Amino acid sequence: MEFLAPLMLIGLAGASVPVIIHLIGRRRAPVVRFGAMDFLLGQNKRVARRLRLRELLLLAVRVLAALAIPLALAKPFVSCASRGVIVSRGPQAAVLVLDDSYVMGYRKGGRTLLAEAKYRALRVLEELGPEADVAVVFAAEGSPPVPELTRDHLRLADAIETAPLTARPPETTVALRRAAALLAGSPHAARRVYLFSALTRAGFGGEAPWPPGAGPELHAVPVTDDADLPNLAVTAAAAEKDPDLGPRGVRVRAEITNFGLAKVEDRAATLVIDGRPVARGLVTLGPGEKTEKRFSAALPGEAKTAEVSVELDGDALAIDDRRYLRVELRRDVRVLLVDGDPRTVRHEDELFYLETALRPGDRSDSALSVATTTVDDLPKRHLADFDVVFLCNVRALEREAVADIEAWVRKGGGLIVTMGSNVEADAYAAAMAPILAQELKTPLQLAVGPKGPDSGRAERIGRFEATHPVFSVFSGKAAGLREASFWKIQLLGPTAQGDGRTALARFGNGAPALVERRLGAGRLLLYTSTIDREWNDLPIHPGFLPLVQQIVRYLARAPIEPPEAELVVGRARELPVTPADTRIEVTAPSGKKSTLEKQRLAGRQTVPFGGVDEPGFYHVAAESGDKVRARPAADFVANLDPRASDTRRIDPAELPAGGTGAAPGEAEARRRVELWHGLAAALLLVLLGEALLTRRG
Amino acid sequence: MKFLDPVALAKLGTMQLKARTVVEGALSGLHRSPHHGSSIEFAEHKEYSPGDEIRHIDWKAYGKFDRYYVKRFEQETELSAYLLLDSSGSMAYRGAGVSKLEYAAYLAAALTYLMIRQQDRVGLLAFGGDDLRYLPPRAHANHLHDLLMSLEKVAAEGGRGTTLVAPALDRVAELARRRRSLVIVLSDLFDPSQEVVNLLRRLRVMRHDVAVLHVVDDHELELPFEGVTLFESLEDDRRLIADPRAIRSAYLRELDDFLTRLRKGLGEGDVEYQLVRTSQPVERALLDFLVPRVRGLRRAAG
Numbered sequence: 001m002e003f004l005a006p007l008m009l010i011g012l013a014g015a016s017v018p019v020i021i022h023l024i025g026r027r028r029a030p031v032v033r034f035g036a037m038d039f040l041l042g043q044n045k046r047v048a049r050r051l052r053l054r055e056l057l058l059l060a061v062r063v064l065a066a067l068a069i070p071l072a073l074a075k076p077f078v079s080c081a082s083r084g085v086i087v088s089r090g091p092q093a094a095v096l097v098l099d100d101s102y103v104m105g106y107r108k109g110g111r112t113l114l115a116e117a118k119y120r121a122l123r124v125l126e127e128l129g130p131e132a133d134v135a136v137v138f139a140a141e142g143s144p145p146v147p148e149l150t151r152d153h154l155r156l157a158d159a160i161e162t163a164p165l166t167a168r169p170p171e172t173t174v175a176l177r178r179a180a181a182l183l184a185g186s187p188h189a190a191r192r193v194y195l196f197s198a199l200t201r202a203g204f205g206g207e208a209p210w211p212p213g214a215g216p217e218l219h220a221v222p223v224t225d226d227a228d229l230p231n232l233a234v235t236a237a238a239a240e241k242d243p244d245l246g247p248r249g250v251r252v253r254a255e256i257t258n259f260g261l262a263k264v265e266d267r268a269a270t271l272v273i274d275g276r277p278v279a280r281g282l283v284t285l286g287p288g289e290k291t292e293k294r295f296s297a298a299l300p301g302e303a304k305t306a307e308v309s310v311e312l313d314g315d316a317l318a319i320d321d322r323r324y325l326r327v328e329l330r331r332d333v334r335v336l337l338v339d340g341d342p343r344t345v346r347h348e349d350e351l352f353y354l355e356t357a358l359r360p361g362d363r364s365d366s367a368l369s370v371a372t373t374t375v376d377d378l379p380k381r382h383l384a385d386f387d388v389v390f391l392c393n394v395r396a397l398e399r400e401a402v403a404d405i406e407a408w409v410r411k412g413g414g415l416i417v418t419m420g421s422n423v424e425a426d427a428y429a430a431a432m433a434p435i436l437a438q439e440l441k442t443p444l445q446l447a448v449g450p451k452g453p454d455s456g457r458a459e460r461i462g463r464f465e466a467t468h469p470v471f472s473v474f475s476g477k478a479a480g481l482r483e484a485s486f487w488k489i490q491l492l493g494p495t496a497q498g499d500g501r502t503a504l505a506r507f508g509n510g511a512p513a514l515v516e517r518r519l520g521a522g523r524l525l526l527y528t529s530t531i532d533r534e535w536n537d538l539p540i541h542p543g544f545l546p547l548v549q550q551i552v553r554y555l556a557r558a559p560i561e562p563p564e565a566e567l568v569v570g571r572a573r574e575l576p577v578t579p580a581d582t583r584i585e586v587t588a589p590s591g592k593k594s595t596l597e598k599q600r601l602a603g604r605q606t607v608p609f610g611g612v613d614e615p616g617f618y619h620v621a622a623e624s625g626d627k628v629r630a631r632p633a634a635d636f637v638a639n640l641d642p643r644a645s646d647t648r649r650i651d652p653a654e655l656p657a658g659g660t661g662a663a664p665g666e667a668e669a670r671r672r673v674e675l676w677h678g679l680a681a682a683l684l685l686v687l688l689g690e691a692l693l694t695r696r697g
Numbered sequence: 698m699k700f701l702d703p704v705a706l707a708k709l710g711t712m713q714l715k716a717r718t719v720v721e722g723a724l725s726g727l728h729r730s731p732h733h734g735s736s737i738e739f740a741e742h743k744e745y746s747p748g749d750e751i752r753h754i755d756w757k758a759y760g761k762f763d764r765y766y767v768k769r770f771e772q773e774t775e776l777s778a779y780l781l782l783d784s785s786g787s788m789a790y791r792g793a794g795v796s797k798l799e800y801a802a803y804l805a806a807a808l809t810y811l812m813i814r815q816q817d818r819v820g821l822l823a824f825g826g827d828d829l830r831y832l833p834p835r836a837h838a839n840h841l842h843d844l845l846m847s848l849e850k851v852a853a854e855g856g857r858g859t860t861l862v863a864p865a866l867d868r869v870a871e872l873a874r875r876r877r878s879l880v881i882v883l884s885d886l887f888d889p890s891q892e893v894v895n896l897l898r899r900l901r902v903m904r905h906d907v908a909v910l911h912v913v914d915d916h917e918l919e920l921p922f923e924g925v926t927l928f929e930s931l932e933d934d935r936r937l938i939a940d941p942r943a944i945r946s947a948y949l950r951e952l953d954d955f956l957t958r959l960r961k962g963l964g965e966g967d968v969e970y971q972l973v974r975t976s977q978p979v980e981r982a983l984l985d986f987l988v989p990r991v992r993g994l995r996r997a998a999g
Contacts (some may be wrong), residue, residue, distance in 0.1 A: 027926045029924075029925050029926060029938060030922075030924065030926050030927065031926075031927045031928075031929055032922060032926050032927070032928050032929070033789075033790065033888055033928075033929045033930075033931050034790065034928045034929065034930065034931065035787030035788070035789075035790035035914075035917060035931050036787070036795070036885075036887055036917045036929075036948075036952065037930040037932070037933075037935050037937070038887060038926065039948055039951040039952045039955065040928055040937060040939075040944070040948055041935065041937060045771075055938070238827070300888060379810075
């Protein structure tokens with residue numbers, strides 16, 4: 001202990017005054033030599049003890065008071081090493097950067113790191129004093145714009161106290177950059193940034209927030225001293241069909257990562273489908289390791305979609321212990337194959353190769369539902385039950401049948417007509433013209449067969465529209481497609497420009513191989529060769545299967561786009577809009593509802609929804625007219641950005657260098673703590689106690 | 698009636714003079730000798746022998762037994778009196794006047810003077826702590842001198858040691874076991890043990906005439922002190938600094954309980970008890986002791 005005014009310590013001698021007075025007072029008490037001491041002491045022993053205690057207390061209190069006065073006047077202080085932030089009071093510009101990312105939801109000692117960060121930030125705010133211009137910047141990704149520096153500390157304290165924990169990753173470097181920009185406009189020479197964060201690696205990266213040595217003073221205030229924040233997280237999840245479990249079987253793969261420095265053994269992971277746990281397993285992971293946990297389950301009920309999540313038994317950071325998926329079973333495309341040349345020998349049948357290609361492996365879980373019929377039985381079929389119809393080497397149909405097919409196509413059906421010996425151009429021209437993509441001419445025999453002496457004259461696929469969905473799966477050379485030989489093809493009539501027909505593929509001689517025409521809401525395709533091996537050998541080439549699969553998908557307008565990227569919290573979601581929609585309502589996982597009103601929807605096919613603030617399942621409903629209907633097709637799921645689950649702390653040396661050149665990490669310095677304030681307060685208490693004791697005496 | 702104040706009495710010369718003054722004063726107040734006339738208390742028969750009073754021949758017995766028997770009375774058996782004077786430290790307490798020990802000595806001297814003058818045998822047992830001073834009962838005039846000198850000496854030395862009444866009572870019980878005696882205890886009885894009461898009652902059971910003159914000071918009865926006071930024990934090293942105002946009620950309650958227990962215990966044992974304040978004249982105390990006894994003798998002579 002040191003003193004600013006040590007001469008005042010002379011006054012300590014005054015502590016003897018109460019003792020002397022006490023002793024004198026004791027001597028001055030009249031002495032009575034008394035006989036009846038037994039009666040005097042009998043009931044009064046307790047009283048006497050109390051009186052004696054009071055007397056001693058009074059003496060002690062007076063001695064303390066006599067000591068405290070010169071001690072306080074001597075202004076004692078101690079110097080101590082201080083870990084933690086040093087706050088300079090007075091005029092200055094300061095920005096408090098508060099990390100509100102989801103890693104701050106880590107619980108330690110019954111409270112979150114964010115709560116600790118808030119506590120420390122409020123203390124620093126108080127210590128800065130009323131003359132400091134201060135701003136609060138939040139470090140989570142997508143935080144609101146930075147406000148101005150202000151001396152309205154009450155408002156800042158309120159902003160700190162009410163700051164919610166977000167589900168977003170930290171962008172600490174960005175926040176520091178914002179803080180530096182804010183401070184750059186301040187007239188104060190003293191510019192400081194106080195960073196309240198867990199200082200995990202995830203928040204730092206990219207370009208430094210300011211040039212080394214040129215920015216403000218950076219005081220990093222770690223909200224925990226622990227080097228290790230054990231955390232196990234589900235960092236990715238995906239689902240795919242699991243044929244072994246039937247048409248509703250799914251296989252879910254979850255990536256689980258251990259971000260802690262210690263091994264984690266037998267942590268339970270659970271697969272939850274539509275809110276019910278259906279499978280459970282254990283994972284054991286060494287420090288920094290990741291593993292893939294696989295679950296298989298059948299989706300319950302008849303629904304084509306299910307809400308699936310993989311959940312770990314909770315740890316200190318619970319929010320990243322689960323990951324959500326919305327599993328959607330593809331809708332079967334219903335295909336009707338009309339066999340124009342049925343045979344009893346199966347491989348000779350017109351549909352043998354086509355049917356095989358549409359049912360690879362003869363699996364019942366194909367996304368296609370294939371039915372076959374003959375020309376004679378076609379009228380018995382209800383076309384509305386099908387998405388795609390193949391007319392394979394059929395003779396010209398009756399006008400009524402053609403009219404039915406034409407109406408069906410106009411409503412959205414997909415029809416492809418393939419050639420063969422039963423196809424007569426004249427008859428087709430007379431009856432089938434409404435459902436043909438292009439007028440037929442005569443067939444062209446190029447060779448006898450694939451192995452005949454003139455096989456060299458056979459044609460091959462020459463050009464095709466590589467960007468068209470039908471051919472998008474083929475690479476540039478498309479060997480499996482181009483190597484097929486066509487020894488007989490159906491020539492087509494002339495086309496008028498602008499009539500909507502498109503030759504998607506042509507043979508080497510320029511003759512169309514596949515022609516498309518739109519009819520109403522439907523699509524028509526015309527294939528100028530046979531679907532079996534009568535005119536070509538394409539069915540035995542690798543390109544046949546993907547070609548017919550793509551044709552079916554295209555005609556059925558089944559989605560063939562790659563699966564959409566996972567939506568993470570903080571990103572906007574594009575919601576589909578129909579012209580009839582007057583309002584779209586989105587219900588977040590927490591039950592919070594957000595509404596997109598008509599003004600935002602008008603004239604748009606999609607509308608961005610920016611309220612994705614929490615992980616989980618979002619449900620969409622749309623109002624058309626007076627009715628609000630759920631729109632399950634638009635439902636979506638959002639997950640955490642897994643980067644912030646990495647709880648490993650950054651090396652303090654990697655923190656941006658402060659502008660003063662001071663170490664940016666925890667400050668360790670000598671700090672002078674003045675004690676006389678406390679002594680003065682203690683003196684007041686002592687005097688109060690003395691007054692009370694005297695009064696009671 | 699006007700008696701000498703104990704303080705004034707203390708200023709008189711020797712103990713003999715004090716005793717005489719007290720007795721004369723008391724007797725003048727009583728107007729008659731308490732032992733006037735012969736002893737009347739019948740004690741036993743004895744066969745006549747030459748020299749016996751003829752008037753004491755029991756003629757009824759002669760009629761029955763054809764022999765001369767003489768009635769013997771208590772007075773003729775020579776009264777033995779034991780004065781037990783407490784000379785412990787607590788008896789040295791002096792309030793506004795004389796100390797309890799001085800007062801008790803004066804009273805004892807007066808009793809001695811009176812009884813010796815009436816040919817009674819008087820002994821003295823002064824006790825205080827381990828110190829026990831004993832003069833056996835005798836009736837001649839020289840013995841009076843010895844007794845008074847002893848009393849004067851005890852009073853002059855002041856009290857010493859702790860109050861131990863019980864051993865003194867034990868000693869008297871042993872000394873007076875063959876003869877009925879008058880046992881007078883002069884003490885403050887600040888020996889709160891129940892044993893003292895039991896011993897006094899036992900003496901009474903032994904057919905001794907037992908009287909307790911409980912000598913106390915007014916200050917002990919009232920605790921009239923003011924301001925923080927250091928009380929020091931007269932018998933040991935106990936001390937107490939206290940404000941008498943704070944402890945007075947508890948003290949008086951304790952003392953009152955003690956006196957009540959004492960009176961009740963002695964009364965039940967037919968032991969005469971008399972509270973004697975040192976502020977009252979010694980003659981008054983003597984009269985208060987004698988008058989009931991004289992009345993009792995007269996009733997018995999009746």
